[in-house]
Amino acid sequence: MNNVVAKALSEQVNKEFFSAYLYLAMNQHFEDENMPGMANWMYQQFLEEQFHAKKMLKYLNSRGVKVDLEQIDKPQVKWDSNMEVFQHVLEHEQYVTSSINNIQSLAVDEKDFATMNFLQWFINEQIEEEENATNLIKQLQLIGDNGYGLLMLDKELALRNFVEPVVE
Numbered sequence: 469m470n471n472v473v474a475k476a477l478s479e480q481v482n483k484e485f486f487s488a489y490l491y492l493a494m495n496q497h498f499e500d501e502n503m504p505g506m507a508n509w510m511y512q513q514f515l516e517e518q519f520h521a522k523k524m525l526k527y528l529n530s531r532g533v534k535v536d537l538e539q540i541d542k543p544q545v546k547w548d549s550n551m552e553v554f555q556h557v558l559e560h561e562q563y564v565t566s567s568i569n570n571i572q573s574l575a576v577d578e579k580d581f582a583t584m585n586f587l588q589w590f591i592n593e594q595i596e597e598e599e600n601a602t603n604l605i606k607q608l609q610l611i612g613d614n615g616y617g618l619l620m621l622d623k624e625l626a627l628r629n630f631v632e633p634v635v636e
């Protein structure tokens with residue numbers, strides 16, 4: 469496998485684990501805020517991010533690349549409002565999108581067609597990630613300081629359940 473692309477994708481594994489860690493920090497924030505549904509949503513996202521990292525590891529291994537794991541940075545652990553948390557989610561996912569797009573553009577430059585194909589799944593996934601965060605921000609805007617609305621949203625987010633797909 470092309471070294472430049474392999475290095476960039478290996479670094480992305482660390483970013484996916486950092487994402488998982490950030491969502492776990494958000495889970496802890498909402499546990500503390502007595503928002504069990506939002507805490508659940510973050511926990512499911514924590515699981516999903518670990519799946520992303522594993523999917524990348526498996527692909528790199530299949531191409532004969534060993535990943536040297538790096539330190540995972542400490543995530544932010546305090547937020548001032550529900551809105552601030554979900555805005556952070558959107559900003560973070562926009563950052564992940566640009567990071568994946570950068571790897572894709574390296575793969576294009578290096579004519580690594582297999583990786584281009586592999587990354588297409590993540591490019592589609594990022595559309596969903598940004599859409600989810602944007603929708604939650606819009607719902608929080610509608611709710612404002614309506615306690616009943618907030619309770620309804622929290623009940624809805626309690627239903628999210630990540631089922632790990634089989635990694636091919």
Ligand SMILES: [Fe+2]
Nearest residue numbers: 484487517520
């Ligand atoms: Fe991810």
Ligand SMILES: [Fe+2]
Nearest residue numbers: 516593596597
């Ligand atoms: Fe997702």
